[in-house]
Amino acid sequence: xxxxxxxxxxxxxxxxxxxxxxxxxxxxxxxxxxxxxxxxxxxxxxxxxxxxxxxxxxxxxxxxxxxxxxxxxxxxxxxxxxxxxxxxxxxxxxxxxxxxxxxxxxxxxxxxxxxxxxxxxxxxxxxxxxxxxxxxxxxxxxxxxxxxxxxxxxxxxxx
Numbered sequence: 158x159x160x161x162x163x164x165x166x167x168x169x170x171x172x173x174x175x176x177x178x179x180x181x182x183x184x185x186x187x188x189x190x191x192x193x194x195x196x197x198x199x200x201x202x203x204x205x206x207x208x209x210x211x212x213x214x215x216x217x218x219x220x221x222x223x224x225x226x227x228x229x230x231x232x233x234x235x236x237x238x239x240x241x242x243x244x245x246x247x248x249x250x251x252x253x254x255x256x257x258x259x260x261x262x263x264x265x266x267x268x269x270x271x272x273x274x275x276x277x278x279x280x281x282x283x284x285x286x287x288x289x290x291x292x293x294x295x296x297x298x299x300x301x302x303x304x305x306x307x308x309x310x311x312x313x314x315x316x
Contacts, residue, residue, distance in 0.1 A: 161211050163194050218314040222267060225306070229272040232292065247293040248277065251286045251303045255311060261286070264311045268303070 164187060171186030172178050236242050255261050261283060265276040273291040280286075286303075293299050 164191055165215075167194075214314050218310050221306075221310050222270075225267075225271055229274070233272045236291075244291050245293050246289065246291050247296060247299075248287055248289050249293060249296050249299050251288055251300050253279070253284055253286055253308070254304075255308060256283075257315075260311050260315055263315070264307055267307050267311070 167190035168183050168186030171189060172182050175182060175186075236244060253261065253264075255264060261279055265279065265286065268274050268276045268286075268288055275289045277287040277289050288299075288303065290299060
């Protein structure tokens with residue numbers, strides 16, 4: 158297990174062992190497991206700058222997804238609470254630049270978890286993703302948003 162993933166998941170083990178599932182307890186577990194991982198790894202094996210850059214990318218990714226989730230949820234709620242609906246549903250084929258199964262799966266999950274959109278299928282060649290969206294004013298703009306926002310974020314966080 159890499160130091161980065163150890164630092165992310167071992168605090169969850171700490172929380173399970175202590176029985177306290179709070180953010181403060183996660184931070185305590187993070188500090189304890191960071192110290193433990195630092196002790197067991199050879200000097201120079203962990204590059205702090207690379208580690209911090211990766212952690213920063215994951216934090217930006219989390220904030221990005223939280224923003225997308227909030228905006229999409231508010232749009233769906235607004236549509237439900239108002240008389241007329243602004244839905245213009247469509248199925249859009251979005252070309253993919255992502256290569257690995259992990260990257261494609263993460264993108265499909267992001268699309269599906271965002272209210273108002275759903276990943277229907279990925280082509281057998283893994284070069285096109287078919288997405289059903291509730292609000293499509295312009296198909297090209299929708300494709301551009303997926304490529305420039307979500308696909309970019311997935312590429313950044315997994316590089």
